[in-house]
Amino acid sequence: MIQKATLLLAAIIVTPLLGGLLSGLDRILTARLQSRIGPPLLQPFYDVIKLLKKEKMVVNVWQAFCVNCYVAAASISVGLFVIQSDLLLILFIQAVGATFLVVGALSSTSPYSQVGAHRELLQILSYEPLLMLAIIGIYMETGSFKIEAVLSWHQPLLIRLPFLFLVLGYALLVKLRKSPVDLSTSHHAHQELVKGLTTDYSGPYLALIEVAHWYEMMLFLGFCMLFWATSWIGMLIVGAAIFLIEIIVDNTTARLNWRWMLSYAWGMGLTLSLINLIWLYARR
């Protein structure tokens, strides 16, 4: 019990540091792909610390409350992931956090924030069923929702769940708001919809949102890494590969509108997932 508690605490402290470094790497790689030099590796930390030291300005109390809930949910879901808890529980806690971010943006009267929030709702609507199906696939293969069971499974899940892994890759793209599906707020178009979802968040609250985003990024990379859980090297290779692919896709594709995003997610994503699930069912 005590061991699990320390592990949980350690995960909550270490994950944002890793996430920040990865996000710095992301910015450097993105810059290189655009033939620029790019910021230093520690740039995301400079940004967050600067934002933390800025004046606190809120539109209303709800906004601050929602940001705190978002960070709490994101960090708890990562902690639960590390202590090898239930995948469904982690998914639901993560979804609560994502919804709080939207509620916070909706609590402001700014039209930019409102439009951003509505687009984020559509993004959640796109990726959440896909994640759910991926987890159901894992359950059908291993017979358990527990991460423990996945880690002790005798062969890599990727062999039996290739389509679900593809679908999870698309869900990751939507979740991280990478280029073809960065509708609600974009890392590239800094002035798009003013700043979309995060328009009315500022100073320390924006910093907390960034930290929560790092937690979620690590959580989702962790999800992907579960697909080669038989060896540490395999996990790292899968994680690194999917991260690189996301960055390359981010820099080579143009924006989709929300209809395309949703129809790809539901049309292609649900079909591929169902094919994979039916195949799993038939082989049993």
Added chain:
Amino acid sequence: MGLLKKFTSFSQKKSPWLLHFDCGSCNGCDIEVLASLTPVYDVERFGIIHVGNPKHADLMLVTGTVNYRNRKVLLNLYQQMPEPKIVVALGACGLSGGIFREAYNVVGGVDQVIPVTVYVPGCPPKPEAIIDGVVLALQKFNAR
């Protein structure tokens, strides 16, 4: 504690997010501002991000003359920026009103409405001069 303080002030210097406001400029200065944001100069090297949102900005670049209409907009944008914040005035018009100084509708330079820390002269200033002005503003940031 000293180390933490050092790191925070270093971070503030390394991450200036700027807001560019065209306060009735002829667009000459604006083109130069945008030129300095292109991959040729790549200001993201210094952590500079061009944000379109005063609530996220640390630094405001103002170009053009201030008139009786847009002074309210300028003041509004300035007030929406959270502290600490700093203003850089660009070009002859932003500094003093330029050739429009005597016009009946013109208030004058940007410093007639909000406090300006760095003035970058030129008509228009070169991108190098603009980047120099921003770097100077960051040094003043830390001195405060």
